[in-house]
Amino acid sequence: MKPVVPTLIIILCFAATRSFAQAKTADTTVKPPVQLKTVNIVRYNFFKDSAAFREEYSKEMTFRRPKWFEVYKITAVDINKLYRVTQFKKNKKKIAFKHMLLDKEQEMYVNSVYTPSLVNKVTRLDGDSLRLFMQYYRPEYSFIKNASDYDIYAEIKKYYGAFIKTRDSVPSQP
Template identity: 45%
Template sequence: MLILCTTASILYGQQQLQGHVYGKDSLALASVSIQNKSTGYGTISSPSGYFELTAHNGDTLLLSAVGYVSMLRIVTKDHLRGQMRLYLKQQVFELNTFQIEQRNHKKDSLATREEYDRIFNYRLPKVGEVIAIMPVGIAVNINQLYKLLSFKKNRDKFRFKDRLIQHEREAYVDHRYTPEVVERWTGLRGDSLAEFIRLYRPSYQFLANAPEYDLLYFIKTAYKQYSDSLQRLAH
């Protein structure tokens, strides 16, 4: 009985999520990785773009495929009742700069904020929003009280909010600290350039308040440290 109760509590709320993944011109995408970030399990889309994955309301899916922009999506009750339809944006490349179209970081950030507006602005209700003292007694807002007491749902939403903010900050760092900028001031290329960017990556907190001069100073200082370390290894 104890084993059955434990198993039932683990599986409670989990359902088999079904869906299709599409790309350019709404064509089905095969071999797309769909990972449930909340459970750690994942699957791959079939040649028709179809996939099945165990999930429950509020889980976060991460979709990724070669040549396409990765995407995060929250599972809702509507998705579990029907079939999920997901569309990935294609990445376009060229030989000299690796990207034909320059990504507009501000536009992308605003689009993400708009798409996940309810998550970014999610907060717990204040006491005055739950309980109101009136001349005839105390009034309780049932909806706000339910929201306040939904501990697991609140925890999941705050975790996803933190992940979105972290993703947004990493995108900002990538927007300013680009391989083109580093190559221009260091002359590094290929594997050396990739290694330098990996080893000397500025933080979001620094770049959020740093003008271009400070970024240039950071790159030059880091390049001197990088060159000195290579010379020590050579000897």
């Protein structure tokens, strides 16, 4: 009786694996390809983004600290304005935030003009060297605002000459 039990177990295991393998191969049917959604790429428009930025932060961008003479009316004192005038810390933070927003807007403008594709077109740099060049030789907002395309190209070429001379001494991280 003892030799029959191991033989039966082996036969049952073989039958189970065989039926499992047959069932597994029956499930492998060709599935239709997955259809991906269409992606529309929209060109970056600084002026549209700047208008949206100014609209979003309109209250902070137009902040002006009330003046002391505005507190007094002909016969009375405006308590609300007096309260706003005397909040020195809060007014200072609001003014600092306004300046930060203006700096961010200027940075966005420089980024919209001084692009990697423009620098690549003028200097033929790419990869890490392009990133380093753009990081270390970034023009100021006042220059970009008042410069023509030719002036920007000439400035990039001048910066590129300096970059080539000091390429080996420029560290990879600022």
